[in-house]
Amino acid sequence: MDVSIREVQVQDKAQWRQLWDGYNAFYRSVVTEEITENTWQRMLSDQSSIFGRVAVVEGEVVGFALSVLHEGTWVTSPICYLEDLFVAENQRGRGIAGKLIQALIDEGKAKGWSRLYWHTATDNPARKLYDRFTPVEDYVRYRMNL
Numbered sequence: 001m002d003v004s005i006r007e008v009q010v011q012d013k014a015q016w017r018q019l020w021d022g023y024n025a026f027y028r029s030v031v032t033e034e035i036t037e038n039t040w041q042r043m044l045s046d047q048s049s050i051f052g053r054v055a056v057v058e059g060e061v062v063g064f065a066l067s068v069l070h071e072g073t074w075v076t077s078p079i080c081y082l083e084d085l086f087v088a089e090n091q092r093g094r095g096i097a098g099k100l101i102q103a104l105i106d107e108g109k110a111k112g113w114s115r116l117y118w119h120t121a122t123d124n125p126a127r128k129l130y131d132r133f134t135p136v137e138d139y140v141r142y143r144m145n146l
């Protein structure tokens with residue numbers, strides 16, 4: 001199976017949207033149309049620190065990784081936060097998410113980012129994949145909606 005990873009492009013919108021809906025259903029979350037559209041536009045904009053990479057199999061977008069580059073007080077080069085990762089159900093278990101993560105690592109090394117990180121639920125079975133990249137840290141997350 002030939003999987004390519006590339007930047008998200010304007011013509012991916014319908015396919016990305018279907019995956020995005022699947023991702024939000026997985027998290028039982030409702031993201032409004034306004035936010036969804038805004039996120040899509042920011043991914044395509046050079047002015048935004050949000051960016052998207054997609055996995056393509058036989059011309060079809062089957063997965064995505066959405067990330068945010070931000071500054072840090074302990075480093076001078078950008079830090080990449082991988083915020084959203086999703087692969088279509090019928091394409092799972094074929095290494096596609098692994099390729100999306102590896103592409104971010106390669107890009108970050110090439111562009112001089114200092115760090116890549118992501119969060120996941122403690123019981124997410126995808127940890128089997130994540131553990132192959134780096135050991136888990138002994139931190140917990142506190143989050144407040146404001």
Ligand SMILES: CC(C)(COP(=O)(O)OP(=O)(O)OC[C@H]1O[C@@H](n2cnc3c(N)ncnc32)[C@H](O)[C@@H]1OP(=O)(O)O)[C@@H](O)C(=O)NCCC(=O)NCCS
Binds near residue numbers: 119120
């Ligand atoms: C997590 C997710 C992106 C993984 O995509 P994927 O393309 O199937 O992952 P990979 O094929 O690269 O995974 C490689 C390994 O991890 C395991 N793995 C990854 N995700 C898994 C999952 N959800 N359930 C069971 N095993 C999983 C695979 O079994 C595989 O192991 P193997 O090579 O020993 O068989 C996909 O399952 C998904 O979209 N899940 C719903 C959304 C989600 O959980 N996103 C991540 C939030 S942090």
